[in-house]
Amino acid sequence: MFTETTLVINCGSSSLKFSLICPQTGETLLNGLAECLSSNDATLSYTFENNKQSQPLLAPFNHQVAINALVAILKQHHLVDKITAIGHRIVHGGEKYGQPTIITEAVKTEIDKLAQLAPLHNPANLIGIQACEQAFKHLPQVAVFDTAFHQTMPAKAYIYGLPYKLYQEHGIRRYGFHGTSHYFVAKQAASLINKPIDECNFISAHLGNGCSITAIKNGKSVETSLGLTPLEGVMMGTRSGDIDPSIVFHLVDQLGYSAEQVNQMLNKESGLLGVSQLSNDCRALERAMVEDNHPGAKLALDIFCYRIAKTIASFTASLTKLDAIIFTGGIGENSAFVREQVLSQLSLLGMKVDADKNLAARFGQSGKITTTNSRAAWVIPTNEEWVIAEQTQQKLIQE
Ligand code: ADP
Numbered sequence: 001m002f003t004e005t006t007l008v009i010n011c012g013s014s015s016l017k018f019s020l021i022c023p024q025t026g027e028t029l030l031n032g033l034a035e036c037l038s039s040n041d042a043t044l045s046y047t048f049e050n051n052k053q054s055q056p057l058l059a060p061f062n063h064q065v066a067i068n069a070l071v072a073i074l075k076q077h078h079l080v081d082k083i084t085a086i087g088h089r090i091v092h093g094g095e096k097y098g099q100p101t102i103i104t105e106a107v108k109t110e111i112d113k114l115a116q117l118a119p120l121h122n123p124a125n126l127i128g129i130q131a132c133e134q135a136f137k138h139l140p141q142v143a144v145f146d147t148a149f150h151q152t153m154p155a156k157a158y159i160y161g162l163p164y165k166l167y168q169e170h171g172i173r174r175y176g177f178h179g180t181s182h183y184f185v186a187k188q189a190a191s192l193i194n195k196p197i198d199e200c201n202f203i204s205a206h207l208g209n210g211c212s213i214t215a216i217k218n219g220k221s222v223e224t225s226l227g228l229t230p231l232e233g234v235m236m237g238t239r240s241g242d243i244d245p246s247i248v249f250h251l252v253d254q255l256g257y258s259a260e261q262v263n264q265m266l267n268k269e270s271g272l273l274g275v276s277q278l279s280n281d282c283r284a285l286e287r288a289m290v291e292d293n294h295p296g297a298k299l300a301l302d303i304f305c306y307r308i309a310k311t312i313a314s315f316t317a318s319l320t321k322l323d324a325i326i327f328t329g330g331i332g333e334n335s336a337f338v339r340e341q342v343l344s345q346l347s348l349l350g351m352k353v354d355a356d357k358n359l360a361a362r363f364g365q366s367g368k369i370t371t372t373n374s375r376a377a378w379v380i381p382t383n384e385e386w387v388i389a390e391q392t393q394q395k396l397i398q399e
Pocket residue numbers: 207208209210237280281282283284286329330331334335336
């Protein structure tokens with residue numbers, strides 16, 4: 001049944017997600033996660049044929065040990081010979097990488113250089129590449145970049161209102177992230193509305209712990225809310241999103257914060273968590289608002305939904321037509337409340353939520369959630385791993 005599969009690797013600083021996927025169908029043969037890789041709580045769990053298993057990892061607690069454990073699991077289930085390639089999710093590809101790229105020594109050097117722009121992500125991605133090179137010497141490895149889909153943005157969308165030489169000399173510009181997710185849901189939506197992707201115009205909202213909104217014109221990204229780093233744009237689980245940049249100077253100069261403390265605050269202590277003073281988890285906040293009438297939870301969710309609606313409305317400036325708004329990511333796929341709140345603030349765009357359809361749309365299914373006389377909004381579950389598998393295979397066929 002599975003003639004060939006791609007092993008997709010998504011390596012974080014202390015975690016490693018893996019999926020063995022059929023690039024043609026998106027069917028997943030085995031998937032799992034190794035986590036807490038820098039501590040003695042390191043564990044690896046995986047699902048194969050609907051069975052979930054978990055095992056502790058042995059010292060030294062690192063990515064290589066996790067990859068070695070994965071190889072043993074793949075051997076145990078007779079899967080090693082089915083793997084034809086490895087696809088790596090790489091967070092930052094800068095301006096150089098607008099396409100999937102076969103990993104060579106030169107490409108690794110570039111990914112390392114780009115760590116300046118993604119210090120938390122690119123070094124971890126490189127560790128994953130190196131560990132896979134050791135374990136799967138015979139297999140080609142392909143990098144699929146999270147920034148690539150947004151490389152079609154025009155300069156007016158990606159240049160900041162800063163001295164131009166910061167862009168020329170240091171690459172300071174908007175890059176955008178979640179590219180594989182926005183690309184995937186746009187492609188799915190095109191097929192659902194039965195139109196060629198290069199004639200489709202969407203605004204997609206990827207709402208998870210990290211959130212981004214993207215305007216897609218004739219199938220291509222023309223504007224996105226995340227910027228040089230994944231801190232800009234709408235408010236997120238623990239990230240502030242847009243603020244007045246002078247707040248940083250006020251915190252440092254007047255209130256005695258260090259740059260490091262401000263960085264920590266904006267990335268880890270703000271957003272839904274910071275405002276609610278309760279949780280970064282949308283589900284927990286919805287519960288607290290409904291069951292306990294928690295004012296912080298209500299305010300956090302109000303701000304969250306308003307900012308998403310405001311961003312979607314502003315992104316219509318990049319488009320001349322709008323076929324649909326798309327919701328995806330853990331919140332976008334599952335929270336009927338957030339979708340309703342966002343769309344009800346977009347009535348000037350002709351959005352009318354169908355309450356029943358909106359409540360029914362969740363748990364991994366695609367569905368339209370607007371009334372027949374409304375502009376369309378869809379819920380579409382994302383599948384970044386499938387995109388990585390598919391693009392890895394396509395790249396190898398082209399070579
Ligand atoms: P990540 O960005 O880490 O991949 P996810 O896409 O998994 O995150 O999204 C996580 C978010 O999705 C959390 O805020 C979680 O509360 C939210 N979420 C998941 N299921 C639901 C649900 N049924 N209702 C509301 N929010 C949900």
